[in-house]
Amino acid sequence: MEEFLDFMLQFGHLNQQQMDLITKKAETIELSTDDYFWEAGKPINHVGFTKKGVLRVYYYNNQGEEITRYFIEENLLILYGHDIGSNYVPSEYVQAIEPCELVVFSKKNWRDISETIVGWEAIVQKIVAKQQKEKLERRSPLIEQDAKTRYLGFMQKFPNLVNRIPLSYVASYLGITQSTLSRVRKRIG
Template sequence: MERFIEYILQFGNLNQQQIDLVSSKATVLALGKDDYYWEAGKMVRRIGFLTAGVLRVYYYTNKGEENTRYFIDENHLILDGPAFEGNYVPSEYLQAMTDCELVIFSKKNWNEISETIVDWDSIVHKITAKHHREKLERRSNLVSQDATTRYLDFIEKFPTLINRIPLSYIASYLGITQSSLSRIRKNIR
């Protein structure tokens, strides 16, 4: 919980009473490796903050191929879709790549915090804008780069992930086969 509060305070000020309110509305969720935070087609009813571990967002193509869209590492807020006021049924899976710990809020508790703390929505907006910028920066070059450059860029942008997740998922994220990734890794050593 401390990690979540410290993170929130980077984007706005809360007094001790507000911090206590936020803390009282949260619970801690532990996910084991390969557990799901959410699954495609099932309504999402919670907001989370990843304090430890790595999550992977992936989907299946119409040919049944699994594609990794992106990774979420520590200190990321996981909202329930584009408009977290409504009901959200994702078309993607959010799966733990490692053992994970999250601070989670039910939608009801999240809304109570929002209604009670005047600047809460502003803080959340700043956080989501930051995460959105990071996601765009991480993904924007993948389309125009060759495979080796994409891998080197991945290492630069995700330095803590390279040894924490299977190469097959990294290859999927980069849009290449695992054998191609193995060749690239061999050639750059």
């Protein structure tokens, strides 16, 4: 829980009473490798924060191929939109790549926090804006780069993930085949 509070405090002020409320409303869960935090087609009932582990967000394209959109590593908030009250049903999956520990809040508890703590929504909006910007900065250059440049960029942006993510997921994220990725890795040495 300490990690979550420290993360939130980077984006705004919370007093001890507010932090105690947040702590009361939270629970910690563990996901095993391949467990889902949420699944396409099923309503989302919680918000999460990655305390330990890596998850991936993926979907299936029109040809039935699995496409990895991005990775969620430690110290990131997992939200699904601005309106916590909506009955959002995602078209993507969020799956643990390795054993994960998450701080989670039910929709009701998240809403209670939002309605009780003045400034909570402003803190959340700052986090959402930062995470969206980072996601775009990571994805946008991939479109015009060759496979080697994409992989080198991935290693630079995610140095602590390179050896934690299966190559098939890395290849999918980079928009290349696994055999192309293997050739690139051999050339890099």
